[in-house]
Amino acid sequence: MKSIITIIFLLLASVAYGQEFKEDISVVQFSASFVKDSEIDLKKLKDCSTYTFYIEKNKVYFIREKIEYLPTVLVYQNGKEIMRVETGISMAFPEGTGKKIRKKVEELIGNKF
Amino acid sequence: MKKLLLLLVLFSTSVDAQILRDVFKYSTVFGSYTETSPLFTTPMYFVTQDGEVRDVTAERSNDYVVSYGIRKIARMDYENRTNRFYDGSEQNSSLSSNIGNIKGLEYLFQYSKGRQQGRDFKSERYLIRYIAKYWIGRVEMQNNGLISLNYKTADLRLRLPIGKKFSLSAGVAVRTHKPYGYNPIDEYLNSMLVDDDGNEYPANWWDLAYNYGFQDVGYGIDADFDGQIDQSDWYWVDEDGERVADTDLDFRRNDYTKIVNDYNKTMLDAIGILGTLSAVVGVDYYHYRDNLWVHSWGNLFPKHKHIHGDEEFSYETFIGSDDWVDYNYGIIFGWNINKRIGIFTEYEKTKFWDKDLVYIKAGLNLKL
Numbered sequence: 349m350k351s352i353i354t355i356i357f358l359l360l361a362s363v364a365y366g367q368e369f370k371e372d373i374s375v376v377q378f379s380a381s382f383v384k385d386s387e388i389d390l391k392k393l394k395d396c397s398t399y400t401f402y403i404e405k406n407k408v409y410f411i412r413e414k415i416e417y418l419p420t421v422l423v424y425q426n427g428k429e430i431m432r433v434e435t436g437i438s439m440a441f442p443e444g445t446g447k448k449i450r451k452k453v454e455e456l457i458g459n460k461f
Numbered sequence: 462m463k464k465l466l467l468l469l470v471l472f473s474t475s476v477d478a479q480i481l482r483d484v485f486k487y488s489t490v491f492g493s494y495t496e497t498s499p500l501f502t503t504p505m506y507f508v509t510q511d512g513e514v515r516d517v518t519a520e521r522s523n524d525y526v527v528s529y530g531i532r533k534i535a536r537m538d539y540e541n542r543t544n545r546f547y548d549g550s551e552q553n554s555s556l557s558s559n560i561g562n563i564k565g566l567e568y569l570f571q572y573s574k575g576r577q578q579g580r581d582f583k584s585e586r587y588l589i590r591y592i593a594k595y596w597i598g599r600v601e602m603q604n605n606g607l608i609s610l611n612y613k614t615a616d617l618r619l620r621l622p623i624g625k626k627f628s629l630s631a632g633v634a635v636r637t638h639k640p641y642g643y644n645p646i647d648e649y650l651n652s653m654l655v656d657d658d659g660n661e662y663p664a665n666w667w668d669l670a671y672n673y674g675f676q677d678v679g680y681g682i683d684a685d686f687d688g689q690i691d692q693s694d695w696y697w698v699d700e701d702g703e704r705v706a707d708t709d710l711d712f713r714r715n716d717y718t719k720i721v722n723d724y725n726k727t728m729l730d731a732i733g734i735l736g737t738l739s740a741v742v743g744v745d746y747y748h749y750r751d752n753l754w755v756h757s758w759g760n761l762f763p764k765h766k767h768i769h770g771d772e773e774f775s776y777e778t779f780i781g782s783d784d785w786v787d788y789n790y791g792i793i794f795g796w797n798i799n800k801r802i803g804i805f806t807e808y809e810k811t812k813f814w815d816k817d818l819v820y821i822k823a824g825l826n827l828k829l
Contacts, residue, residue, distance in 0.1 A: 427750055
């Protein structure tokens, strides 16, 4: 009985924790309105969930995910951080970042087959 | 299978290259051959009148399976890919539930043939599923010669995702099936037959045996030699006049069971395949973390309509209602309590028509 209660608690906690953006395979861009020009276009990623959070609205996520540079892109799979791409002080992503992320997403999906 | 390959080639040559890439991306074409020694057979010996011992153990050739096909079915995260290569023997939990581990198109076209325990068989399974955000479509045909499973199903539903883990769905499903609930031999034994003079009489079990060419011959036994018959019975001969049973009971226990099975099969085959359209509602939940996962699903089919085949033998007619409840549900759960202890369980229950199937597995792993 104790085990069942624990399981139910864990399930509810996983929902209540509100981190659905980390479910399955997702690409999350942590940004701010003043660096919009530096963002990468996530719309091209069609095989995974994509999110863009702005520090003005979702500061708590930035703290929880230890975001140090804006913008930053994180790739998650089942709650785990798989890849982090930061802009650094230049506030510009390294060249080929979009392709690198797309390749990583394809690799993660490919591992399911 | 040849027709399907032809369709595949036609499809490949007629559609846009990008669509083609999307359709075949992550898919695997596979072919495999497996041969194994047959299961152990208990040695059998026959001793002749002269005391000579002869080995009469049935000889069995090796079992083998040839499988080939193309597949694009995503494994759930908890399903280890134990073999590096696909060989056609894979069982994917995602195919039991309404949602898989990816959105979009999944498919499986597989053909197998071989021999198992001395019996030749062939199996086919063709499946296409599309999971979109707000709808699910699925068509499937399976003909498994090993377990005599033959059905077609098509399913179209609207889907309501609730967060990333829950999903509700509702729609319609078409299922083809054998005439369930109808037992031809039962009907035969409760029917009226007509004799040569045109008189009706209730069918007896032995009437069916006569139809199959068997005849019974009555005899009596005077066990105490007092000139009175103490016991009477019938022995049975086949159409060649060979004695096949010494008593009615002996006959019913042996040849008559084959007659009943053959009669049932012949009558059911004559009725053919039936089709039922059903309303369906479903629910799915999937949560995965490396140390805890839950995958559960359920489907309820509360309302039905016979749409194909002889309605007289539909399940609807058999139970006199169109609102019987079919359902299936399942749960797969695994929990690595800590680095050394893990527990897991799988439970699946299906109640379709008068068929009730249960699968259960549970276990504990302790790493020393």
